[in-house]
Amino acid sequence: MLAKADTPLMPVAGGTDLLVSWHHQVKDDWKLLDLSNLHTELQPLRLTDDSLEIGALTTYWDVMSSPSVAAAFPLLAQAARQVGAIQIQTRGTWAGNIANGSPAADGVPVMMAYSATVVLESVDGVTEVPLDRYYTGYKQSVRRPDQLIRAIRLPRRTRRAEWFHKVGARSAQAISKLGVAVVHDDDGWRVVANSVAPTVLRCRALESALDGGATFGTPNEIRRLLDLDIAPIDDMRSTAQYRANVLSRLLYHWLTDSAGG
Ligand SMILES: Cc1cc2nc3c(=O)[nH]c(=O)nc-3n(C[C@H](O)[C@H](O)[C@H](O)COP(=O)(O)OP(=O)(O)OC[C@H]3O[C@@H](n4cnc5c(N)ncnc54)[C@H](O)[C@@H]3O)c2cc1C
Known part of the structure; x- marks a missing residue:
């Protein structure tokens, strides 16, 4: 049909x-x-x-x-x-x-x-x-x-780390202000974000840095890499500034404090 x-x-x-x-x-x-x-x-x-x-x-x-x-x-x-x-x-x-x-x-x-x-x-x-x-x-x-x-x-692969985080206005029935999923396996890092570009996308500059063994001293170092891929906008759910800042801070804290470190 x-x-x-x-x-x-x-x-x-x-x-x-x-x-x-x-x-x-x-x-x-x-x-x-x-x-x-x-x-x-x-x-x-x-x-x-x-x-x-x-x-x-x-x-x-x-x-x-x-x-x-x-x-x-x-x-x-x-x-x-x-x-x-x-x-x-x-x-x-x-x-x-x-x-x-x-x-x-x-x-x-x-x-x-x-x-x-x-x-x-x-x-x-x-x-x-x-x-x-x-x-x-x-x-x-x-x-x-x-x-x-x-x-x-x-x-199906053996994974070293995996993480998903959604930021919405509440815990249910909320469209993402932004979201991020990260997987680290033998093929390297994949960092995927939503609500920060016209499509869901991989943050390739950050992935390359992580594949090369980079570590980060501040969220802004991550922000600079994210800016090479993402293009957030202001809309009724959030602002571009909020989206980029929160995404870089979430990633920074996960990478430095927990499984990603
Ligand atoms: C109250 C509410 C809350 C929601 N909350 C969220 C949320 O928190 N997060 C989220 O991501 N989404 C949310 N959504 C959006 C929606 O529920 C999801 O995107 C859902 O996965 C859509 O799946 P569906 O089967 O209902 O798609 P449909 O409505 O049936 O189809 C969606 C589109 O996909 C096409 N399509 C469907 N199946 C196929 C196929 N097999 N091949 C080709 N094209 C196909 C359709 O033609 C249409 O263009 C919400 C929606 C509502 C109404």
């Missing part, structure tokens, strides 16, 4: 993002594709010795309520517990979080820090795109309208 459509169809998974925009948009040209009949194909969580596959209809709740998945990928469960509240956690999907493309998405940073790939399927076949190369701009991605996100794949 995606391949044959004249105008792009919008797949509906949990509907928790789509229905928010319902009130704000002219919907005359909306054509929705309900995925709910594909539950058997798209929902399974498959954890093997090598990887975790998150089917496109897997919800936050599915991950939180799987002790083996939460133990193997703790940041997924941690981020899931901070998405919306129970109603959203039981409907919202990880794939919908990626496809919606919000720079404030909470699931995307942890998946990106875990080196996730996005499995895209169309009638032409299956391709896999690293999540850190999926976005091309604000709400823009490499996904073609005829492709469906079929699953997300996370490699």
